[in-house]
Amino acid sequence: MSFSAGRGFPSNRPRRLRRTAALRRAVAETRVHPADLVLPMFVREGLSEPRAIASMPGVMQHTRDSLRKAVVSAVNAGVGGVMIFGVPETRDADGSGADDPNGILNVAIRDIIAEVGDSTVVISDLCLDEFTSHGHCGVLTASGAVDNDATLERYASMALAQAAAGAHVLGASGMMDGQIGHVRGVLDASGDTDTALLAYAAKYASACYGPFRDAVESALEGDRRTYQQDPANATEALREVRLDIAEGADIVMVKPAGPYLDILSRVAAESEVPVAAYQVSGEYAMIEAAAEKGWIDRERMIVESVTSIKRAGAQMICTYWAEELAELLRTGY
Template structure:
């Protein structure tokens, strides 16, 4: 018999060898924990479509943030759920609004031990559920929305956010927010994580429950078309030119090609958001005994990291950090 000269299996023979030659690694500092905080809650409220994830009270949010810092996570991304909404999303810029006070709470809890991020968008605060203000015909007014984003960015910075995450996909949003931050004294202290390529995905479903969404219709006139990869890269390029410090692809799972192309092309950190539907699918399949939950979680995160994302937003961030540390 003739035997092959090359035997790649020799480098898979046991766990120690596999660890030695592993090309992709996860570390807690790669992970960002998205969290929801709801105005008026006395205790955490479970989200039925996202087992293990909660709408937090202000107190439980502080505890989650403290745990995240202790686990060495890279950051925490805050989403606020107000008790009342209006057409302008006025709660987003109210210093006493839930997101702004939550940012202040978390910053007081963790200081600079954890990057405190806040989602910069109006959709949680508007009674119509869109990411911007509307014209009389019901369409989103891009340029009128930009001023609201600028004001929201400054409010979040004043509350103590290290980083703001504009996610509304309005043309010119990063430039307007950067200018507002700079002119308000935050040129050096507050950075922008831009949702550069955010796709109009079917996988956002559980998130709508998580934030008590009021949305009617869809967001296809401003979020990316799932058919388009090059267009996503163009959006990312524009955001970088406008002053984004980090750019993100959302969702992660169905857009790993965009993550990989962005990582190859651009010299800023690339983030990816493992969204609610991705989380719910794995949890649901595992609950039915169809997949190995723990292996599937780690495999999904490794795939995002392997594609080129250096930062991953995931609802499993704290759990995975505990696993990695052990």
């Protein structure tokens, strides 16, 4: 550090560029834009009106009609995309509602496409967990283990149904080995070479998913540690990403976001396709709970947490605050 002649005080003063809000904005290295944001949304079969999710204040299970209106609102706010999860009334061991053209997720996709068309990116959840009676992301063997290869066949059928419904991107979230290659092959063989695949390439077996399981009324028995990643491992995430890209992933995702910013940074440095990150339900719930107690500044924490995800390298950020944050950004927060 250099010093002013004869005074012994520093001449290099980084604080000069922090003195006003305008200066800070002018030199900001990371900027979140509404188009970076994806809003996860839930639609439940059989509802006559939206239903609040107790563990996720401000987030709803939608009816088909309220979902359409909420998507329009998000589009008008400038949000870059929506990610749709379906919650059926009935479930079975094979998750048969997942690829039923009249199943709640597929009809909701058609509803949204009819409402907003290509004005936003519509991402569907390509996984069985919301539809199975046991709550796992795949079908089970007689011994109760998740059958990887049999599950791939179910994913392929789901993919065809979701693509036919009009989804722009299929979010393959099940963490089955070979899921991207198998689904891509089936889509291409059907003549659908345009529907994109978002691979949940580094999805960790995290404790942060608890509120999400409330949102989809999960029937999970046991846990998902045999197919989701071990939180202790980092190199394994890069291997998963490489495999998914080689199999044809158009986008790769790290999930959760906040506890795995180191993984996100490493993936972003290596990936040759766009990188997404999911600020999951537990991250949302913890911030909302602390804010409700008056322990943190809610809006500042929302902006800071999402900015950190962008700074770590995410180009797409799935967050339950997407619409609210888009409004904050638009008004110059």
